[in-house]
Amino acid sequence: MESAGRRNDIESASDRHEQPQDATRTTVPVVAPLRIGSLELETPILQAPIAGFTDLVFRRIVRELGGCGLIYTEMISAGGWVKGNIPPDRLIGVKDEPRPLGVQLWDREPEMVEEAAGRLADLDVSVIDLNFGCPKKRIMGKQGSGAQLLRDPATVGRMVEATKRGAGDIPVTAKIRLGPTSDLITAVEVARVSEQAGAAAITVHGRTARDGYGIPVARDRIAEVVEAVAIPVIANGDIVDAASALEILEYTGAAGVMVARRCLSAPWVFREIAAAFAGEPIPPPPALEQQREQLLRHHQQLVEVHGDPLGTVLIRKFAARYLAGVKGAKAFRAQVTGARDAADFRRIVDALFPTGDEIEPDVAGQSLVEESCE
Numbered sequence: 001m002e003s004a005g006r007r008n009d010i011e012s013a014s015d016r017h018e019q020p021q022d023a024t025r026t027t028v029p030v031v032a033p034l035r036i037g038s039l040e041l042e043t044p045i046l047q048a049p050i051a052g053f054t055d056l057v058f059r060r061i062v063r064e065l066g067g068c069g070l071i072y073t074e075m076i077s078a079g080g081w082v083k084g085n086i087p088p089d090r091l092i093g094v095k096d097e098p099r100p101l102g103v104q105l106w107d108r109e110p111e112m113v114e115e116a117a118g119r120l121a122d123l124d125v126s127v128i129d130l131n132f133g134c135p136k137k138r139i140m141g142k143q144g145s146g147a148q149l150l151r152d153p154a155t156v157g158r159m160v161e162a163t164k165r166g167a168g169d170i171p172v173t174a175k176i177r178l179g180p181t182s183d184l185i186t187a188v189e190v191a192r193v194s195e196q197a198g199a200a201a202i203t204v205h206g207r208t209a210r211d212g213y214g215i216p217v218a219r220d221r222i223a224e225v226v227e228a229v230a231i232p233v234i235a236n237g238d239i240v241d242a243a244s245a246l247e248i249l250e251y252t253g254a255a256g257v258m259v260a261r262r263c264l265s266a267p268w269v270f271r272e273i274a275a276a277f278a279g280e281p282i283p284p285p286p287a288l289e290q291q292r293e294q295l296l297r298h299h300q301q302l303v304e305v306h307g308d309p310l311g312t313v314l315i316r317k318f319a320a321r322y323l324a325g326v327k328g329a330k331a332f333r334a335q336v337t338g339a340r341d342a343a344d345f346r347r348i349v350d351a352l353f354p355t356g357d358e359i360e361p362d363v364a365g366q367s368l369v370e371e372s373c374e
C-alpha cells in the first residue's frame, strides 16, 4: 500500500543527532509532523494511557514539562460508564483540562463504545482511542476485551465503526499488540480492518499479549504494520530516551512514538525526544532540587483533588519511581512507600530525598508490569 508522505524517513536524523550540537544554530526538523485525522500534533510523541497513573495530576506534569504531542487518560470501561456503575474517577479533569487530550475506552460491545464516544464528543476531547492490547486476564477472559479482540478482527472493525458513529468529527484510533500469542500474530489484519472501519491512526505495542516485558519488542512486526496501512502508525514499547525513539522510528518507518513506563520516572523524557526529533540539543534532566519541588507539587495537587490521606496514598507509587539511578533512592523509597499522610510524606521528603548528584547504575522505572491495566 502507498505510504509515501506518512512514513518517517529519518535516515539522516540519527547522523545529524550524532553531530556535536550547537544550541544557537538554526535547526531543521528531522522527523515529520504527525496528523491524526484533523488533529495536527505539535510533536509526534505520545504519552501512553497507563491505568493507575495517567490521571489528571500526572497529565498536568507531562504538559508542564513539554515535548508531548498527545496525552492520554487511563483506559476507561465504556460499558461501566454507560451502565452507570463505574466510579467516574478516570474522567476527573477531562472536561476542563487543556487540549489536545485523548481518552481511551475499552469494551467489546459496539453499542457501549458508541454511547461512550458520544459522551466524549460532548466533552470535546481531541481523540478517542480503543484498547485492543490490555493483556490482563480479567479484561481478556471474563470481559472478552482488550487483547482478546486481536483474535477477532471483525469485532475490532465493528468497534471502530461504532465509536466513529458516536464520535462524530473526533478522530478514533486503536492501540493494539501484535496478537494474542506468538502463534497468532494478527496485527496487520487488525490494523487493516481498523483502517477500513475509519481509524485515523494505530498504535502498535510490539509484543503479543502473552509476552512479558522481558521479551524484546518485535520492531519488524511494527514495520509490517507500517507497510500494510496508509494511516499513521505509532510505535510503542521500550522507548526510554531520545536514542531509542529515533532508533525505532528509523527501523520501522513509524510516524510517531508512544512512551509509557519511562515517563512515570522521567516525565521530561518527552522534551528530550522532541529536541532530538527537531535536531536540537537534548536538554538535561531537571536537577534533583527541581525534581523534589515537582514531587511536592504533585503530592499537593493529589491532596487538593482527593483529600488526605488518599492523596498521600496515591503519591506513594509515583514517589517510588522518582530518583531512578540516583544514590540514596533506596532509603527514600523504602520510607516513602509507607507514608501515612501529608505531614508524614513531607517529613520523609525533607529527611531522605537525595540532594547530591550521584548516580547509581540502575535502569529507570522499567520494572512495572501491566498489573493495573483495568
Ligand SMILES: Cc1cc2nc3c(=O)[nH]c(=O)nc-3n(C[C@H](O)[C@H](O)[C@H](O)COP(=O)(O)O)c2cc1C
Pocket (backbone or CB within 6 Å): 048, 049, 050, 051, 052, 074, 075, 104, 131, 133, 134, 175, 205, 236, 237, 238, 239, 258, 259, 260, 261, 262, 368, 369, 370, 371, 372, 373, 374
Ligand atoms: C501499569 C501499567 C498500566 C497500563 N495501562 C494501560 C492502559 O490503560 N491502556 C493501554 O492501552 N495500555 C496500558 N499499558 C500499556 C502501555 O501503554 C504500553 O503499551 C506498554 O507499557 C509498552 O510501552 P513502554 O515500554 O513504553 O512501557 C499499561 C502498562 C502498565 C505498565
